[in-house]
Each structure stands twice: as C-alpha cells, then as structure tokens.
Amino acid sequence: MASDHGSRAPRYRRAIIGLAVLIGVPAVVLALRLVPWARTGAPQHARVIDWVRNGPGGHGAWRVYGGNRCTGAPMRIPSDGFIGYGWNDEIHPGRHHSGFDIFSPDGQENVTPVFAAFDGLLTREADWRSAVIIRHPAFPADFAPLARRPPAGGVIWTYYAHMASADGATSFIAPAFPPGTYDRPVRAGEMLGHQGTWSGDPAKPVGLHLHFSIVEGVDAGGGYANETAPANTYDPAPFLGVVRDGDGVLVCGAWEPDGDAVGDAVRHAASATSTAAAPGASAPTAGSQPPP
Numbered sequence: 001m002a003s004d005h006g007s008r009a010p011r012y013r014r015a016i017i018g019l020a021v022l023i024g025v026p027a028v029v030l031a032l033r034l035v036p037w038a039r040t041g042a043p044q045h046a047r048v049i050d051w052v053r054n055g056p057g058g059h060g061a062w063r064v065y066g067g068n069r070c071t072g073a074p075m076r077i078p079s080d081g082f083i084g085y086g087w088n089d090e091i092h093p094g095r096h097h098s099g100f101d102i103f104s105p106d107g108q109e110n111v112t113p114v115f116a117a118f119d120g121l122l123t124r125e126a127d128w129r130s131a132v133i134i135r136h137p138a139f140p141a142d143f144a145p146l147a148r149r150p151p152a153g154g155v156i157w158t159y160y161a162h163m164a165s166a167d168g169a170t171s172f173i174a175p176a177f178p179p180g181t182y183d184r185p186v187r188a189g190e191m192l193g194h195q196g197t198w199s200g201d202p203a204k205p206v207g208l209h210l211h212f213s214i215v216e217g218v219d220a221g222g223g224y225a226n227e228t229a230p231a232n233t234y235d236p237a238p239f240l241g242v243v244r245d246g247d248g249v250l251v252c253g254a255w256e257p258d259g260d261a262v263g264d265a266v267r268h269a270a271s272a273t274s275t276a277a278a279p280g281a282s283a284p285t286a287g288s289q290p291p292p
C-alpha cells in the first residue's frame with residue numbers, strides 16, 4: 001500500500017505541475033505584454049479620447065501647429081493638432097506604432113491642412129485614396145538619428161495617411177496630386193490635403209487625425225520600405241524637434257521665431273481662432289496600419 005501510494009503520488013504531482021506550467025506560462029507572458037501597454041498606452045488613450053471628444057479646451061499646451069518648425073528642427077510639423085500617439089507607442093497590446101498620430105483640433109474632416117514636412121518628390125500610387133509619400137533625396141544624410149540604421153543611398157521618405165472621408169468615397173488629397181502621381185516636386189510647407197477619418201474599413205473610421213511616418217528607402221531611387229513595421233521607420237521626434245513634456249505628451253520644445261512666412265501665417269491664424277471639436281465625436285481608433 002505504502003509503495004503503491006508512494007509510486008502514484010509523484011506522477012500525480014508531476015501532472016499538476018505540468019498543468020500549472022501549461023496554464024501559467026501563457027498567463028505570465030500575456031501579463032508581461034499587458035503591463036507595458038497599461039503603463040504607457042492607457043494615459044495616451046485617455047488623452048486622445050478627451051481631445052477628440054472635447055477639442056483643445058484646456059489643453060492648448062498639447063497643441064502643435066502644422067506648417068511650422070520647432071526651433072532647430074530640419075522638418076516642419078506636418079499638421080495641426082495633438083500628437084496623441086508617438087513612435088513605437090504600444091497602441092494595442094503587442095502592436096507598436098510606426099509614426100505620429102496628430103489629432104485635429106477642428107472637429108470635422110476636410111478642414112485641417114496637411115503640409116509637406118520637407119522638400120522632396122511626391123508619389124501617390126494609382127490605388128491610394130488617402131495617402132501620399134514623399135522622397136527626400138536632399139535630406140542631410142549625416143543627420144544624427146539616421147545613424148540608427150543607415151538608409152539605403154541616404155534616402156528617407158515621409159508618409160501621410162487618412163486623408164479621406166469615413167466611407168473612403170471622398171479623397172481629401174489636394175487636386176495637384178491625383179492618383180498615379182510619381183516624383184512630383186513639392187516644397188516644405190506645401191499643402192498636401194486635409195485630415196480625414198478613412199481607416200480602410202468603412203465600418204471602422206478612425207478618429208480624425210493624420211498618421212505621419214518617416215520611412216526608410218530600400219534603394220537610392222524609387223523604393224520605400226513597408227511603413228507599418230516600426231523597424232522600417234524612424235522616430236519622427238528629432239526630425240520635427242518634438243520632445244515629451246513632464247506628462248509624456250509630445251510637444252514642440254520651442255517654436256521657430258517669427259519671420260517664417262509659411263509657418264507663422266498658419267500658427268497665428270490657428271491661435272486667433274481657437275476652436276473646439278464637434279461634440280459627440282466617436283472615440284478614436286489608432287491607425288497603426290494606416291491604409292493608403
């Protein structure tokens with residue numbers, strides 16, 4: 001009896017331990033993935049929902065001004081609003097963001113302009129209804145953040161998405177850039193279109209914002225990497241001169257002084273007509289995989 005009992009008990013314990021490992025390991029792995037999301041994602045979600053529903057309101061300090069340049073930055077801020085999600089932010093558990101999401105202060109689509117961040121050559125593929133991408137052969141290849149991964153041929157691209165209506169039927173891209181546009185020269189600060197809500201799925205529009213990313217070239221000429229993978233993109237912060245404030249909000253450290261015609265006109269007009277978002281705006285969904 002004792003020997004029988006003695007021989008069964010270890011097998012029983014082994015089975016329990018095995019079951020615990022089977023259930024416990026995935027639970028721990030999931031928890032470890034949720035912890036950073038809860039820590040860094042949740043406050044961002046709350047701020048974005050507040051901004052989309054209530055407008056800039058008391059959060060004027062969060063606002064950046066499209067077309068302007070933060071002091072010392074090589075690129076212009078590509079649109080007006082609140083940078084609700086930054087580069088590499090974990091918007092959904094396990095899914096990291098490849099760029100900046102700049103949420104409109106205007107509360108309605110096709111109002112908030114989108115600007116070229118830097119001189120370059122614009123492409124809009126034939127089937128792109130809401131996005132354009134600009135190649136920047138003149139961007140200084142010795143800009144320090146590019147040392148992270150030397151871009152092929154020193155070429156980087158900037159990508160701008162969500163410029164269409166919620167159902168995708170109406171594009172808000174400027175008429176100068178019809179589908180099938182390749183290598184059309186644009187200047188920094190040139191207006192590309194207006195913010196929209198097209199997500200790629202008419203049933204799930206995004207909160208009104210611009211998705212902006214800085215993408216690696218795959219060769220010295222006309223190729224660009226898949227921008228939905230953060231590994232193929234750069235943190236836009238140093239390119240735009242944006243920093244995190246004490247609460248982790250991405251803001252402009254200091255605006256370039258007056259005398260910059262393109263930026264100042266926009267910034268002054270924006271501050272003169274402080275706007276509120278339309279009430280009842282739906283909660284945003286983040287465009288971590290913005291559609292073209």
Ligand SMILES: [Zn+2]
Nearest residue numbers: 101211287288
């Ligand atoms: Zn985005």
